[in-house]
Amino acid sequence: MSKSSTLWSDAIYRLTxxxxxxxxxxxxxxxxxxxxxxxxxxxxxxxxxxxxLGASPPSAAHILGTDVLGRDLLSRILYGARISLLVGFxxxxxxxxxxxxxxxxxxxxxxxxxxxxxxxxxVLYGLPFIIFIIxxxxxxxxxxxxxxxxxxxxxxxxxxxxxxxQVLTIKNQEYVLAAQAxxxxxxxxxxxxxxxxxLGPIAVYATLTxxxxxxxxxxxxxxxxxxxxxxxxxxxxxxxxxxxxxxxSWLLIYPGLTFTITLFALNFFGDGLRDALDPKISSx
Amino acid sequence: xxxxxxxxxxxxxxxxxxxxxLTFFLVKLAPGGPFDxxxxxxxxxxxxxxxxxxxxxxxxxxxxxxxxxxxQGDFGPSFRFPGRSVSExxxxxxxxxxxxxxxxxxxxxLIGVSSGVLAALKRNTYLDFIPMAIAMIxxxxxxxxxxxxxxxxxxxxxxxxxxxxxxQLPGDKILPSITLGxxxxxxxxxxxxxxxxxxxxxxxxxxxxxxxxxxxNVVIKHAMQGGLIPVVSFLGPAIAGLLAGSxxxxxxxxxxxxxxxxxxxxFNRDYTMIxxxxxxxxxxxxxxxxxxDLAAMWLNPRSRDNS
Numbered sequence: 001m002s003k004s005s006t007l008w009s010d011a012i013y014r015l016t017x018x019x020x021x022x023x024x025x026x027x028x029x030x031x032x033x034x035x036x037x038x039x040x041x042x043x044x045x046x047x048x049x050x051x052x053l054g055a056s057p058p059s060a061a062h063i064l065g066t067d068v069l070g071r072d073l074l075s076r077i078l079y080g081a082r083i084s085l086l087v088g089f090x091x092x093x094x095x096x097x098x099x100x101x102x103x104x105x106x107x108x109x110x111x112x113x114x115x116x117x118x119x120x121x122x123v124l125y126g127l128p129f130i131i132f133i134i135x136x137x138x139x140x141x142x143x144x145x146x147x148x149x150x151x152x153x154x155x156x157x158x159x160x161x162x163x164x165x166q167v168l169t170i171k172n173q174e175y176v177l178a179a180q181a182x183x184x185x186x187x188x189x190x191x192x193x194x195x196x197x198x199l200g201p202i203a204v205y206a207t208l209t210x211x212x213x214x215x216x217x218x219x220x221x222x223x224x225x226x227x228x229x230x231x232x233x234x235x236x237x238x239x240x241x242x243x244x245x246x247x248x249s250w251l252l253i254y255p256g257l258t259f260t261i262t263l264f265a266l267n268f269f270g271d272g273l274r275d276a277l278d279p280k281i282s283s284x
Numbered sequence: 285x286x287x288x289x290x291x292x293x294x295x296x297x298x299x300x301x302x303x304x305x306l307t308f309f310l311v312k313l314a315p316g317g318p319f320d321x322x323x324x325x326x327x328x329x330x331x332x333x334x335x336x337x338x339x340x341x342x343x344x345x346x347x348x349x350x351x352x353x354x355x356q357g358d359f360g361p362s363f364r365f366p367g368r369s370v371s372e373x374x375x376x377x378x379x380x381x382x383x384x385x386x387x388x389x390x391x392x393x394l395i396g397v398s399s400g401v402l403a404a405l406k407r408n409t410y411l412d413f414i415p416m417a418i419a420m421i422x423x424x425x426x427x428x429x430x431x432x433x434x435x436x437x438x439x440x441x442x443x444x445x446x447x448x449x450x451x452q453l454p455g456d457k458i459l460p461s462i463t464l465g466x467x468x469x470x471x472x473x474x475x476x477x478x479x480x481x482x483x484x485x486x487x488x489x490x491x492x493x494x495x496x497x498x499x500x501n502v503v504i505k506h507a508m509q510g511g512l513i514p515v516v517s518f519l520g521p522a523i524a525g526l527l528a529g530s531x532x533x534x535x536x537x538x539x540x541x542x543x544x545x546x547x548x549x550x551f552n553r554d555y556t557m558i559x560x561x562x563x564x565x566x567x568x569x570x571x572x573x574x575x576x577d578l579a580a581m582w583l584n585p586r587s588r589d590n591s
Contacts, residue, residue: 123295127569132562134558135307219428219532224551235428246440256429263426
């Protein structure tokens with residue numbers, strides 16, 4: 001008898017065959033490792049200043065150079081990775097919790113409840129949320145946890161739509177009707193039949209939400225409305241890089257490059273995951 | 285279709301009302317009065333200030349006064365720039381932002397649609413791969429990085445284009461428009477490629493070819509109408525994105541538009557200005573979303589007939 005292949009083992013097989021996705025995964029793995037180990041592998045502390053040195057181009061002592069205050073850029077990028085990735089994961093987590101529960105309730109309840117809940121999503125879709133995040137940051141101070149919450153509270157809409165659609169399809173399948181006829185309780189039905197089947201799309205869209213969230217944070221930090229010094233995310237580093245790019249272009253180029261490569265890696269990995277888990281919705 | 289339009293328009297009114305009310309009370313929640321941060325002012329001056337800005341009235345009265353003001357197009361005075369009203373600042377900034385957004389959308393549509401359609405027609409050749417690879421770059425390089433990099437290359441190193449300003453030096457509108465338009469060109473290229481691929485496989489295209497129409501006619505008259513529907517529905521949400529992009533681009537290039545006013549107001553805690561522009565932006569975006577949905581519906585014969 002041949003070994004049966006499950007959805008997940010199939011998906012992992014397809015994913016490992018996809019070069020771009022694997023490349024993205026490796027870069028992400030390295031980045032997460034670097035961020036986690038930043039205090040041990042960074043050559044200097046992120047706040048260590050060498051005022052006599054000032055801004056210096058890349059050299060042996062400072063591989064990526066230093067900023068105006070003589071702070072090592074590589075160390076600051078490594079510590080910045082912690083904040084940027086943390087925002088990416090935490091805010092996506094917030095979006096995931098809201099979006100998935102909203103979508104499941106709407107899809108499972110159906111009828112009036114569903115149409116009211118999805119109407120709300122439609123209406124919220126049409127509003128300029130970036131402006132509301134800025135408003136919140138201005139009114140309640142630039143608090144990093146508020147930032148996580150606010151970004152997450154904005155990004156859940158697409159997730160809710162996808163999950164609802166998926167739940168609706170599954171709900172009407174025969175095996176679910178059969179389970180219902182056999183008197184399976186709602187909770188059991190959900191745990192055994194619905195949840196495992198929506199896990200794939202959720203994983204895909206969570207991966208694709210992370211770069212969106214990181215972009216949003218960097219955008220706010222770039223405008224000076226996000227992460228505040230002495231903490232630094234990649235967005236704040238780019239902001240300072242732009243301020244001094246005429247004389248010290250490396251201060252813009254290296255943080256910018258790191259950020260772009262990360263976005264590439266996340267997008268490639270997300271696209272690969274989508275193709276692997278759900279061949280039906282793959283692009284084109 | 286007209287009934288859908290009216291229905292959506294009627295839905296937009298309570299939404300905007302809710303947004304305006306929510307924003308108003310959120311701003312009222314902000315800790316401290318608007319004049320706390322200034323140099324210490326005498327109690328008399330403070331009293332007069334509060335009087336002038338109608339802050340002594342009860343919150344409910346302020347709310348009613350503010351809402352009825354909005355209906356007459358009056359967003360109240362600016363807290364930071366005495367003597368200037370918020371409506372005045374919107375009126376000065378808006379034409380600049382609109383012009384910038386118009387050029388950006390134009391660039392995005394020209395580049396995006398032509399490369400997307402071409403990529404779909406020449407699928408799996410280098411005319412497909414290269415534009416799509418560039419589009420991926422356009423999506424992954426954010427505006428706040430693209431702008432400074434363009435300035436660094438064309439403004440500072442090559443010295444062929446001005447690095448900032450709007451309408452003061454020849455060519456100073458080029459870099460901001462490209463910066464803002466590039467990301468949208470990328471999205472539009474991907475959307476039009478996908479839309480065209482879907483349409484090109486359909487029977488009516490085969491019929492058109494079988495009738496002996498020229499390839500140019502098939503593509504322009506038959507395929508593009510359906511193939512570009514995703515692009516049209518994308519334009520509504522894109523306006524919201526353009527707005528956020530204009531915050532960045534107007535800050536980088538020091539353009540006196542509404543986006544820069546907004547960011548400055550957020551920095552200065554100019555509450556009335558933030559309040560007014562937030563409500564104004566929301567109204568604008570709700571309106572443009574409505575417009576692009578209608579256009580997409582009109583292009584799609586199926587939804588046109590259903591209504």
